[in-house]
Amino acid sequence: MSAAAPIAAREVVELRELVKRFGSVTAVDHVSFSIHPGEIFGILGPNGSGKTTTIRMLCGLLRPSHGTALVAGADVAVEPERVKSRIGYMSQAFGLYRDLTVDENLAFYGGVYNLGPALAERLAWAKRVMRLDELGGRLSGVLSGGQKQRLALACAMMHAPEVVFLDEPTAGVDPAARRLFWTIIRERAAEGVTMIVTTHYMDEAERFDRLAFLSRGKLVALGSPTEVKQQFGSEGSLEDIFVALQERDA
Amino acid sequence: MNAERLRSMVKKEFVQMRRDPATLRLMLAVPVMQLLIFGFAIRTDVRHLPTVVFDQSRSQQSRAFVQSLTATDNFVLKRQVHSYAEALQAVDGGQARAAVVFPPDFARELKRGHTARVQVLVDASDPTASQSAIGAAQLVGQRTNVRLVAERTGALSQGLPVDVRVRPLYNPALKSAVFIVPGIIGMILSNILIVITALSIVRERETGTLEQLIVTPLARWEIMLGKIVPYVLVGYIQMTTVLLVGHLVFHVPVRGPLLALYGATFLFIVANLGLGLFISTLGRNQAQVTQTAFLFLLPNVLLSGFMFPREAMPAAARLFGLALPLTYYLQLIRGIVLKGNGLTELWPQALALAGFAVAFFAFATQRFSKTLE
Numbered sequence: 001m002s003a004a005a006p007i008a009a010r011e012v013v014e015l016r017e018l019v020k021r022f023g024s025v026t027a028v029d030h031v032s033f034s035i036h037p038g039e040i041f042g043i044l045g046p047n048g049s050g051k052t053t054t055i056r057m058l059c060g061l062l063r064p065s066h067g068t069a070l071v072a073g074a075d076v077a078v079e080p081e082r083v084k085s086r087i088g089y090m091s092q093a094f095g096l097y098r099d100l101t102v103d104e105n106l107a108f109y110g111g112v113y114n115l116g117p118a119l120a121e122r123l124a125w126a127k128r129v130m131r132l133d134e135l136g137g138r139l140s141g142v143l144s145g146g147q148k149q150r151l152a153l154a155c156a157m158m159h160a161p162e163v164v165f166l167d168e169p170t171a172g173v174d175p176a177a178r179r180l181f182w183t184i185i186r187e188r189a190a191e192g193v194t195m196i197v198t199t200h201y202m203d204e205a206e207r208f209d210r211l212a213f214l215s216r217g218k219l220v221a222l223g224s225p226t227e228v229k230q231q232f233g234s235e236g237s238l239e240d241i242f243v244a245l246q247e248r249d250a
Numbered sequence: 251m252n253a254e255r256l257r258s259m260v261k262k263e264f265v266q267m268r269r270d271p272a273t274l275r276l277m278l279a280v281p282v283m284q285l286l287i288f289g290f291a292i293r294t295d296v297r298h299l300p301t302v303v304f305d306q307s308r309s310q311q312s313r314a315f316v317q318s319l320t321a322t323d324n325f326v327l328k329r330q331v332h333s334y335a336e337a338l339q340a341v342d343g344g345q346a347r348a349a350v351v352f353p354p355d356f357a358r359e360l361k362r363g364h365t366a367r368v369q370v371l372v373d374a375s376d377p378t379a380s381q382s383a384i385g386a387a388q389l390v391g392q393r394t395n396v397r398l399v400a401e402r403t404g405a406l407s408q409g410l411p412v413d414v415r416v417r418p419l420y421n422p423a424l425k426s427a428v429f430i431v432p433g434i435i436g437m438i439l440s441n442i443l444i445v446i447t448a449l450s451i452v453r454e455r456e457t458g459t460l461e462q463l464i465v466t467p468l469a470r471w472e473i474m475l476g477k478i479v480p481y482v483l484v485g486y487i488q489m490t491t492v493l494l495v496g497h498l499v500f501h502v503p504v505r506g507p508l509l510a511l512y513g514a515t516f517l518f519i520v521a522n523l524g525l526g527l528f529i530s531t532l533g534r535n536q537a538q539v540t541q542t543a544f545l546f547l548l549p550n551v552l553l554s555g556f557m558f559p560r561e562a563m564p565a566a567a568r569l570f571g572l573a574l575p576l577t578y579y580l581q582l583i584r585g586i587v588l589k590g591n592g593l594t595e596l597w598p599q600a601l602a603l604a605g606f607a608v609a610f611f612a613f614a615t616q617r618f619s620k621t622l623e
Binding site: 056059060061062063080081084085087089091093094095096097098099100104107108109110111112113114116152155 | 252254255257258259261262265266269270457458459460461462463464465466467468620621622623
């Protein structure tokens with residue numbers, strides 16, 4: 001686990017009354033919370049709870065219908081392009097070029113982020129920390145699920161962003177690969193990078209420094225796993241609490 | 251403007267192109283195949299219509315007339331028939347496309363100095379095919395008349411009052427291929443490039459790579475430009491190949507300056523790539539985009555002047571043709587290749603293409619969104 005965030009530091013992400021409507025459907029409904037630098041922050045909730053919509057607004061991919069969000073010092077509604085240059089984003093579906101090799105994908109994203117002469121060093125770093133060293137010449141399309149996931153995170157972090165968004169990164173990956181991926185997430189957070197992860201696996205809740213639980217677009221719980229447990233005064237695990245919340249709202 | 255970002259984008263497109271050799275081969279083979287098929291198949295100079303003759307006159311004069319007809323190459327004598335009904339039957343049944351009928355008194359009337367009648371029946375169900383045969387028959391008739399009248403009046407010694415001599419310029423043998431090959435270059439470039447670029451962006455959308463791409467600092471126009479640069483090269487290779495094969499196989503001359511041709515082709519390629527990009531922003535998936543692209547492909551063939559002369563079109567169709575880059579490119583490439591024109595004559599067309607290129611690229615960039623809305 002990363003160290004507890006210092007109170008004085010500016011928040012790296014701050015949502016204020018964030019709303020997203022698609023037609024008559026409100027996907028995200030007046031959500032407010034903030035994320036401290038260097039923490040592993042979880043956005044949890046069942047499918048359709050608004051996790052992906054929230055994360056896409058924070059990355060400048062969707063415009064908020066109402067409210068604001070500051071990410072890495074820029075307003076996502078006003079300066080989405082500035083936000084994009086400061087963050088890393090790993091989409092839910094594998095979004096890299098399957099017909100490019102591991103090295104080519106990394107070099108492409110390095111170039112897109114303007115790494116210049118730093119590219120070679122950064123590429124070696126990414127392959128080392130993401131455990132992709134042997135795979136440089138392999139086509140990305142033939143990698144295993146876990147390897148694809150680590151490559152996607154590597155590409156998202158080529159430009160050393162201060163905050164990284166991972167949308168359902170562990171979906172459909174075998175347990176061993178999932179464990180390795182969590183190890184890598186913790187390592188990056190320990191280096192000071194804020195890691196924001198959405199998941200619908202409730203058993204992953206204990207892995208977060210802090211988490212926000214969304215249900216039907218609304219924020220229903222916020223805090224460290226222990227705090228959330230206290231809020232609901234439950235004897236059971238976080239998983240039990242979330243299943244109960246989900247059943248209540250269903 | 252960021253050179254490194256743009257370079258990465260272009261390089262990525264080239265690598266992807268190389269990883270898909272089947273498509274690459276198709277892009278290079280299809281133009282040559284189309285050229286050979288169209289070049290050999292499209293003949294607007296229809297000749298050698300199979301012809302039957304019902305000669306009731308059986309005279310030296312009627313035989314001489316038939317000979318003058320076949321001498322034009324428009325008619326080929328298949329056989330003699332023995333009744334009017336049989337002649338009609340031959341044309342009806344498709345064994346013959348034309349029939350020549352001489353009345354029994356053909357030679358007699360001629361000798362008497364009266365008007366002798368000869369009937370030429372032509373199957374005109376295909377207007378293009380029958381046109382030159384009809385013209386040739388009329389011409390043979392006129393020539394025979396002039397000769398006979400001159401003989402009767404003794405005016406031949408002084409020569410004819412008016413002697414019209416038509417000299418076909420630029421394509422003296424009136425060969426279709428020579429006219430068609432430059433057109434094929436334009437049509438192939440246009441159709442292939444529009445579809446390729448239209449699909450390339452929407453494919454990224456479908457495979458999910460676009461979402462990862464638009465969350466980077468790449469500018470919209472850098473994405474657009476990165477997409478088209480590799481295809482400019484593809485377009486040039488296609489054009490050069492077709493021109494070369496056209497020159498070797500169909501003896502198409504290149505009379506004008508090559509530099510002007512390549513310059514004009516650049517504008518044309520970019521205009522089509524821009525149009526392709528624009529089309530790609532109009533649909534969400536490959537099926538939609540392919541359908542939209544087809545909206546341009548048929549008018550490209552029919553209204554640009556590739557198949558039919560624009561002069562013969564009704565005003566509305568002519569106006570529509572003005573909205574197609576191919577219309578201007580055809581005038582450019584035919585002018586340069588066949589007539590030896592340069593940009594001195596053809597700058598308005600080049601300017602129009604440049605306008606299309608800038609406008610389509612700007613529209614596409616404007617419509618392309620770096621969000622997922």
